[in-house]
Amino acid sequence: MDDCIFCKLVAGEVPATVIYEDDDVIAFDDVNPQTPVHTLIIPKEHYHSLSDDVPPEILGKLFSKVPTVAKLKGVEESGYRIISNKGTDGRQTVFHLHIHILGGTTMPIGMGPAD
Ligand code: AMP
Ligand code: ZN
Numbered sequence: 001m002d003d004c005i006f007c008k009l010v011a012g013e014v015p016a017t018v019i020y021e022d023d024d025v026i027a028f029d030d031v032n033p034q035t036p037v038h039t040l041i042i043p044k045e046h047y048h049s050l051s052d053d054v055p056p057e058i059l060g061k062l063f064s065k066v067p068t069v070a071k072l073k074g075v076e077e078s079g080y081r082i083i084s085n086k087g088t089d090g091r092q093t094v095f096h097l098h099i100h101i102l103g104g105t106t107m108p109i110g111m112g113p114a115d
Contacts (some may be wrong), residue, residue, distance in 0.1 A: 035103060039101045056064045083099070
């Protein structure tokens with residue numbers, strides 16, 4: 001996808017603080033962190049969201065590397081929260097499937113609607 005910032009990041013065309021990379025996925029720190037640890041993990045291949053007929057093996061590779069990234073970021077013991085925003089109500093802003101890994105602090109109780 002030519003106009004996708006995360007595809008450009010995968011291609012090395014935009015800078016990133018890369019935490020983990022293999023043939024299928026890459027994890028990098030969020031440019032606008034919401035918590036002390038805020039890292040994104042994405043498939044290298046472009047899928048707009050979980051609704052984009054993502055092959056189960058890609059989903060398996062993506063989710064199974066979350067603990068690896070959490071360990072590299074030092075939050076595997078303390079814990080973390082993962083989020084994948086989808087569409088308008090999910091407030092997705094980058095339309096390349098990604099999982100947020102949030103940690104380094106205690107997350108708020110609840111995940112209810114915006115005020
Ligand atoms: P979402 O709202 O779930 O689509 O989240 C997209 C996330 O991508 C936001 O938290 C942004 O701060 C983050 N982001 C956007 N561009 C970059 C970039 N070039 N490098 C790292 N993170 C980015
Ligand atoms: Zn993309």
